Amino acid sequence: MKKILVMVALGVGLVMAAPVVDGNVNPVTEGYTLVAENTANTDKAGADLLAFYYAVANDSLYLAITTQNSASWDVAYGFVMDCADGGYSGDPSADTRDSWGRKLYFPEWNPDYQIYFWYSGGSGSITSSNYNKYENGSWQYNFAGMNYAATYSNGLQALEVAVPLASMGNPETSKSVAYIVGGDNSSAVDILPYDSSVSLTGGEEWTDWDTITTYFTLNVRENGSTLSMQPIVNGVRLAGSGVFNLEVYSVDGKRVLTKRVAINGTADVKFALKPGLYLVRETRVGTSKFIVAR
Ligand SMILES: [Ca+2]
Numbered sequence: 001m002k003k004i005l006v007m008v009a010l011g012v013g014l015v016m017a018a019p020v021v022d023g024n025v026n027p028v029t030e031g032y033t034l035v036a037e038n039t040a041n042t043d044k045a046g047a048d049l050l051a052f053y054y055a056v057a058n059d060s061l062y063l064a065i066t067t068q069n070s071a072s073w074d075v076a077y078g079f080v081m082d083c084a085d086g087g088y089s090g091d092p093s094a095d096t097r098d099s100w101g102r103k104l105y106f107p108e109w110n111p112d113y114q115i116y117f118w119y120s121g122g123s124g125s126i127t128s129s130n131y132n133k134y135e136n137g138s139w140q141y142n143f144a145g146m147n148y149a150a151t152y153s154n155g156l157q158a159l160e161v162a163v164p165l166a167s168m169g170n171p172e173t174s175k176s177v178a179y180i181v182g183g184d185n186s187s188a189v190d191i192l193p194y195d196s197s198v199s200l201t202g203g204e205e206w207t208d209w210d211t212i213t214t215y216f217t218l219n220v221r222e223n224g225s226t227l228s229m230q231p232i233v234n235g236v237r238l239a240g241s242g243v244f245n246l247e248v249y250s251v252d253g254k255r256v257l258t259k260r261v262a263i264n265g266t267a268d269v270k271f272a273l274k275p276g277l278y279l280v281r282e283t284r285v286g287t288s289k290f291i292v293a294r
């Protein structure tokens with residue numbers, strides 16, 4: 001039987017923008033959205049955040065921070081995600097603390113997930129990490145996998161972490177903050193977006209209770225999970241952000257090609273096939289028919 005020559009032509013406007021978890025944060029090439037930035041220096045040379053970013057790609061949520069650290073101190077870097085009703089609140093009067101025993105109080109929104117990294121000033125690197133879930137009144141530690149990388153030079157300079165959206169229950173949004181706390185029995189000394197409960201100066205910030213009411217709502221589903229596919233002449237139009245695994249079949253059920261396409265936005269994918277009717281299937285999006293015209 002004659003082989004069908006398969007060529008794939010990708011439409012213009014195709015953008016591949018997914019972060020690489022390597023500890024280098026490049027917002028433009030990696031497709032990061034800036035959550036918050038604070039160029040004002042704190043009075044804590046080894047605990048000074050600069051910016052907080054996020055991205056959604058490859059079915060994962062990417063969180064990243066950069067710092068203005070100029071000293072290597074023992075500190076912990078944290079992120080919280082609030083994706084569903086209920087969750088951790090904390091309670092200063094009952095001394096109910098977060099998953100690492102830090103004094104963070106969330107009276108108005110309740111994180112369901114918390115990510116922590118311990119940075120050892122002596123070794124100059126991250127020496128432990130946790131991805132924790134608050135469920136039924138208690139914390140589950142390392143309940144799911146995550147991927148992270150950081151760069152170091154006089155303290156941690158940048159940190160990237162990726163968690164599967166499925167581990168968060170594929171939420172539509174996540175209320176989040178990124179922050180730095182100290183060792184045992186401490187609280188935040190810097191936070192993004194900035195919350196007035198955390199003063200950027202003063203030694204008492206290490207040991208007080210912080211009442212966090214400020215957050216940023218990450219649009220997780222808007223960027224990540226609203227994948228769609230509709231037929232156009234000679235192919236399909238894809239929309240969303242992520243990786244599409246396309247399988248094209250002829251009407252007699254033969255698979256004639258497979259194609260992996262990463263997009264962020266909208267892209268027309270056209271297939272150079274013999275004229276006729278074809279089916280294209282994408283596992284999460286479904287099946288579409290398209291016609292290759294003469
Ligand atoms: Ca990177």
Ligand SMILES: [Ca+2]
Pocket residue numbers: 082083084085086087088109110111112
């Ligand atoms: Ca919650």
Ligand SMILES: [Ca+2]
Pocket residue numbers: 187188189198204205206207208209210
């Ligand atoms: Ca504090």
